[in-house]
Amino acid sequence: MVPTVLTAGHVNWDVTLRVDRLPEADGEATIHSQRQSGGGSAANVAAALSRLEVETGLIGSVGDDDNGLLARRELEDAGVSLAGLHVIEDAETSVKYLLVDDCGEVSVLGNDGSNEAVRPADLDRSRIRSVDHVHLTSQRPETAAAIASVAAEADVTVSFDPGRRFGDREYSETLAATDILFVTAREAATLADDGAISGGSNDRIVVITSGDDGAEVRTPNGTYTHSGFDIDAVDTAGAGDAFAAGFIATRLEGRGIEDALEYANACGALTAGQEGARSAPTAAVVERFLTDRS
Secondary structure (H helix, E strand, O other), rough: OOOEEEEEEOOOEEEEEEEEEOOOOOOOOOOOEEEEEEOOOHHHHHHHHHHHHEEEHHHHHHHHHHHHHHHHHHHHOOOOOEEEHHHHHHHHOOOHHHHHHHOOOOOOOOEEOOOOHHHHOOOOOOHHOOOOEEEEOOOOHHHHHHHHHHHOOOOOOOEOOHHHHHHOOOOHHHHHOOOOEEEHHHHHHHHHHOOOOOOOOOOEEEEEEOOOEEEEEOOOOOEEEOOOOOOOOOOOOHHHHHHHHHHHHHOOOOOOOOEEEHHHHEHHHHHHHOOOOOOOOOOOHHHHHHHHHO
């Protein structure tokens, strides 16, 4: 059977500006090009999973404006089920402006829009119980906690990538039900002292990403590392989401931690080598990449 995954969190519309450098305060940069596409971590992971041949659905919200329509169409074209996507009347879809410099580094500006309109009362709990895995990203803490609780009670595994606002929001209930936690090296260092990394399930897997330095996976049985792949970064936006999709997809297939880590790093590297947050590779492309690198 094809494993099924629900992702939950932000659905945005991205405007990507390629610039010669990221401007400092009172500075200026030159725009080389501009492009628009769908974004938002939950939506990015859903689209990436679909490209890896995983049947995927999405829980999130957009406005009923033109950007929301474009975001929905792009996700539908990617093969993502939108049964859990709420369209909010008379609301604006969240827009993120991504500044990408010549080294592929990214800075983000944005408005919140309607990407956190989903509340616990809006959830289809039967749908959450029916899948094999739930992947949570940044969203209302009470909504994330409700989804995680329903999934845990149904023995559905849960992964969580809380994103940049991890330290600013109360996610303790969600963390308690999390089986796989994705954090960056900076987030891991910040959260180590308060037990957020080590607390919760005794079987929790903690995945710590370090950009072009690869990633580390900490499990109850040991620590695994992979140094990543040497690529010329074009745009790192969405690379972490593609990494998470690759790790989830391989774990659902029953593959081991080391295989999952290598595969996830390949997904992240291939995405960073392309423009746009929705440039995650297909399963065939990843397999060819790994075969060539072996």
